Amino acid sequence: MSRVIGIDLGTTNSCVAVVDNGQPVVIPNTGGYKTTPSMFALADDGKRLVGHLAKRQAITNARNTVYASKRLIGRRFDSPEVRRALELCPYEIVEGPNEDPRIRLGEKVFTCPEIAGIILREMKRVAQEHLGEPVREAVITVPAHFNDAQRQCTKDAGKIAGLEVLRIINEPTAAALAYGFGRKPSDETVLVYDLGGGTFDVSILEMGDGVLEVLATAGDTFLGGEDFDRRVVNHLLETFEAAEGIDLRSEPMALQRLKDAAEKAKCDLSQSLQTEVNLPFIASDANGPRHLSVVLSREKLEEIVADIVDRTMETVKLCLSDAGISQQDVDQVILVGGQTRMPLVQERVADFFGKRPHKGVNPDEVVAIGAAIQAEALLSEDQKLVLLDVTPLSLGIATYGGHFAKLIERNTTLPVRRAHVFTTTRDNQTAVKIRVLQGESDTAEENDLLGEFILSGIREARKGEPEIEVSFDIDTNGIVSVSARDLATGREQSITVNATGTLSDEEIQKIIDDNELYEIQFKE
Amino acid sequence: MRLGNGSATQQERIPHLRPGVDPAGLSLTPAEGYLLSRIDGTTPWTLLRSIGGIGPDEVDRCLERWVAEGVVTVVVSAAAPGAAAVLDSSHARSGDTDPSLDIPVEVQLRILDFEARLESPYHEILGVARDADRKILRKAYFALSRELHPDRFFRRNTGSFGKRLERIFGKIVEAYELLSDPTARAEIERSLAAAGGSTPSAETVQPAETAQPAEAAAEAAQQKPAAGPRVPRRPHVFSLHSRVLRDRKARAKRFFEAGMASHAAGRWVEAAGSVRLAIAFDPWNAIYKEHFVAVQRRAQDERAQRLLKEAESALELRDFKVALRAFDDAIQLRPHDAELLHRAAKLAWMTGGDLRQAKEWAMAAVEIDPKQGGHHRLLGQVYQAAGLEANARRELEAALALDASDEEARTALREIGGRPLGLRWLGGKR
Incomplete structure (x- = not known):
């Protein structure tokens, strides 16, 4: 069986690791660096450049060099994040047919999963060259607060890179896995403070006895x-x-x-x-x-960044309250992400918790190492480690008056299934539209729309009489499926939510074929 | 252990209501009614066992009884739905494990056993004492997670066990989260006490059949005093549960009130329907159940009356098919009404309907009221029509023995060549 790798697909840098003889190791790229810039460029001569090569020419080729595309993946073109990127990025962002942001480089327009796929393919190449054998499977990490669309797009990116994605796991969870690896089993409550290039996450976990349980997770999309x-x-x-x-x-x-x-x-x-x-x-x-x-x-x-650091501490407090614990209950604080090297960040964290953060994990590599450990744990015969992860965002449906009815609250352990009974709002209404949303706002519109479908054939009745049971499933992969059933007729409709910006299988295959073409060009 | 002979199959056994059976016509307890209402032709037997409000063993008993009574048929869904086959009740428990799966058979047994106990009290699901402290809960939760988390069987061929594991694990999480939350736990404790359970301190030994992780059991055996109070963990988890619960109760109450209004207006069928829905949403409410039994009986009467009226008017129109169906439905509601059975059987026999059905009804009438010669005569006539002369003769003779003046019986008997009893008596010397 071929080896399975863990990839930290970062906003600014990516990193790949593998478990070798029971020990997780980070794989250096051909230049000897343990991380690779998450950059992609189209050179004047039409050559595709990835990683350090792309970064080196970024200054002279700013318009055709993509960086930080992770901030765009799985988002809608009209979202505030994309609008902000439009102002700041030197490369051209255009609207795709699925209302998704795409990037134009020269003549060609790239989808975000495609760009991420190109970077993942580079990480796969790094691993293959080091291991001297083909790699087909990977665990990929994403920020904990990524929604379903962003996760599915990341999975698509894996497919484009020719990788089967065993699991998408959260970056802070991966960091905790790496921290816990090889420690003698003892009960500990761990808080992961993950300030990466473009994202900020906090997760609180309990560990012991070969089980890692995520108690709560919180994040800030606009911070990094x-x-x-x-x-x-x-x-x-x-x-x-x-x-x-x-x-x-x-x-x-x-x-x-x-x-x-x-x-x-x-x-x-x-x-x-x-x-x-x-x-x-x-x-x-x-x-x-x-x-x-x-x-x-x-x-x-x-002085000029103090308020940003303050904002991270607000997220820490929210996460503690979600977990139902106070800062004294935290046994260990783990800092992840390059930005936590900043002395100000370390001081603020130490002041808040009254103890120095844990030293001994490399903030740039720990996430990839955790991903590799999870990959190994999933496939090993005698599973010594079970990860109990949570859903980071509440899930529900839009109801009458533009409200958001949450069916699964954030920080619910996966897998989970929840059902609730809803009814019609008009007399003799025979169909209802189920709009599936993810987010924390009570107002439907302020949450992310994951998908929608129609349940028809409801028997005619006065408003409020029909009973429509809507149930949500989230499996251990974090993939959401929703079904609605008319309790009177037994009629059922269900979907596996296919979010905006995700690609169809044909689209993915076309991109893979395209890239094969370039693969050949590289070697000429 | 509820497992069968271990024959290999990945098939699901799915109970179906037999077409033509009107559930409202059966005499059921509310719990049974609730179970019957869940039989939708898609939910497999194994899932019905855990619908809640009615224990898995009770579910098995009911379903087996209904299969025996012909109310329910069990269809085995193979990989292709077209290849469905009807099973009889003797196979009720076979074929749950499958050695071809990537799960050792003993683990499959453990999973099935665990699944069968999902409606047990939460502490039994976790395999801990009722007053276990948070540390013990956590230990049991982690041990069960290591054992039964779906990831344990990642990428293996798990057949139907994948879904089972997801359900089981969901329940384990629910048990752990609710018991870890002091408010939720107090409520659970209250409902256990109300259900007649002992106080937790009295219950120090686990029921023997409750399988539990070894470490958790050992831990439970040497319990330390509970750890100091801790800030409630994930308070929103319980708030969600209680919100859903409150909502369900409110709905149940609305249905019940509607049911009582119909009750007052004498619309019994409507009343029974509403109260049944109330019970579906709040299966533990004793008042609803009590009312349901009373209302249901009246509702059945009301329905039966309505059906008889329907049958009469159909007879006037000489629409025998419709009349027969109405009789059939009415019999479901009043299975002990000998006169009704007689009329139905007679109609079926005289209009060339289903003789087997006519025989069943006539036999039932005889059974209920054996002193009534007319019932015997009708049964004899039905036998005669079916060509079962020996049986026909026996019944017709019985009819004449009870009522010697029954000329119709005498004629029939003569037709099949038997000597009418009366004649022999009259002609005999003795």
């Missing part, structure tokens, strides 16, 4: 390390404009340089108290070329 970068970029832009009177916001190449420099400055300031940003020839006007040179202190950085 890139927000820190953006604050730094803005600071640099403002400083430059004040000094030189030139606004660089409409210069894609300048923006890309600024973005890189801001990220580097931010990282430097985790080590040192002061750093200098030097970007010669960033612009030019009638008076000749202009150079950007700004000195940035750690103090200044902490």
